[in-house]
Amino acid sequence: MSLETSFSTTVLNWFDQHGRKQLPWQETITPYRVWVSEIMLQQTQVATVIPYFQRFMRRFCDVATLASAEEDDVLHYWSGLGYYSRARNLHKAAKQIVSEFNGQFPPSVQALVTLPGIGLSTAGAIASISMGIRAPILDGNVKRVLSRVKAIPGWPGKSSVTKKLWAIADELTPDTRTGDYTQAMMDLGAMVCTRTNPLCSACPLVEDCLANQAGNQAQYPGRKPKKTLPEKSVSMLMIINEQGETLLQKRPSTGVWGGLWSFPETSAPDKGAMTIDTAVTIKLPLRQLEHWRPFRHTFSHYHLDITPIKAFSSKAHVRLDDARKWRWYQLENPLELGLAAPVTRLMKKLKASL
Template identity: 65%
Template sequence: MSSTLSFSTMVLNWFDRHGRKDLPWQQHITPYRVWVSEIMLQQTQVATVIPYFLRFMERFPDVQVLAAAKEDDVLHLWSGLGYYSRARNLHKAANYLIENYQGVFPNSVETLCELPGVGRSTAGAIAAIAMGIRAPILDGNVKRVLARYQAVQGWPGKTAVARTLWDIAESYTPEDRTAEYTQAMMDLGAMICTRTKPACALCPLMESCVALQQGKETCFPEPKPRKILPEKSVRMLMIINDAGEVLLEKRPVTGVWGGLWSFPEVITESDLDGQVADKVGITLDRIEKWEPFRHTFSHYHLNITPVKASVKQGASMVAESGRWQWYHFDNPSELGVAAPVKKLMEKLRQSL
């Protein structure tokens, strides 16, 4: 079969029989829906994304509504999905589209790449799937398929290796049925050419896959060189006032959990009262330390010790406007919070 049919034809024939065609973002296709789905799918599995995508579309059905929303509302719907810079960039890009393109997506890969958070592969997916423009993509799934098919040496994070894979992706992308081919390549990587246990016997490319012929299909692509992750430790202060509200602090836009709401943090246990007084301007009472736990980011481990405490007297704040908020569990405001904070808030609510 491989000697008579082109790469794209083999992939498309497989897609016609086995590809996914009922995902939410494959219905009522628009550049907006494809864009949101592609951003959500970055480093996140389809099954996880689906409920988030549906809620997001219900709340923000188009660019205009998204641009007009508050960033907190966007982050709230993103809570638990991780990599929160994606949500902030969606909001920024929506406003960029309103300001520069009257809310209409530009119709070239180059101009789509101007949008915050949109790189070449995401731009290619939007152009191909929603606009029918011939444009290659190179997300994680496609990298894996192409690296194995041609046994491309090296870690794809290296510039030279990435350039080779882009050249291969470009050469295989067909002039016709670009949208279906783009989805087919993502599906092939997600469903057949999986990272640890590829189903090579079911792959339409098995007869001409170099890695399979060499018996080294799981050796490609080469993994990122491993490094020991550093550790950091913090104490998250769950401060409760007389009204049963918990104090939340808005994190800086840059850095981990940027722009999200979290518990105030201190680094060391010594002089806890002094640190809290300096940071928040209140005195604590009935301090109770909870079991520590670890949250791992891509670049370090964060060891978290939750500390529950009450406000000793009054709840007057000497803090920056907009930085602090008393959150009431019975009348909650919609805020973006990171997954570990969300879990702690639920545990705290049950303890009150």
């Protein structure tokens, strides 16, 4: 038996006994369900994803339903998962699958990676798990397992290290039961070969693991070089009209919270009376400004310090001519819109303050 065959056989034997087989996306395996789950699981823990996945599937049961939905609706069902470009790309890819592939997922890794938001590892997972195609994957869990077993130094985000790990992943992927093997490797990383305090005594690969033999598992994979995150600050204006509604602004489709609805922002608010321009022809005179305690929201690339400002304005002064950019949002009977996480948090506090 070759080393590659021995490795995959060991992994599959472990999976048959200990692998996860009852996750929601495993109940009825289709390319669509695997795809949505894989996108949701990027940068997000399984326990967090499960309720989002179930809710998303109830609303968007197949790729055609997702493709025909409004972006606001998609973002609403994604709200709270973060990394919202994933949801926008999911929506774009669904439209492309319907328009270019007749509603069917293309049956190759090469074609799958042409879809928005689908990288080589995600394509490999879709192809192997739902189509039975031999395709390696290299998500965070698999990177950790292979880095330790083969003692591959360096941060996996570095191109030379990534290239080496891809070569190993391809070499070890079996020709049969490729879907089970893919799930098994992800399970090993999530359940046994964890980032901290790995359960080496429960690992089927312990005898072949070079990091375990050297007793330096914590050194693998190499850490991402540290960098100091820049800091930015903004004030969010929570404007209340006479009907108890609050004003929301739709953010640009690209950038932070792209396509989501948020409170209007100002970088340097006046502590007295102020006016906010919501469009060329719309101006809101504000009164009773109340500055709330600032708080910090951290993104992957910077810290954002937010100062919430509660204010009142008369709806009689306003005509919101462009409903695509501005909405009066009813706190008591909320619309189904995609909201940025800090906005959802502030909404609850704002409602309680009225």
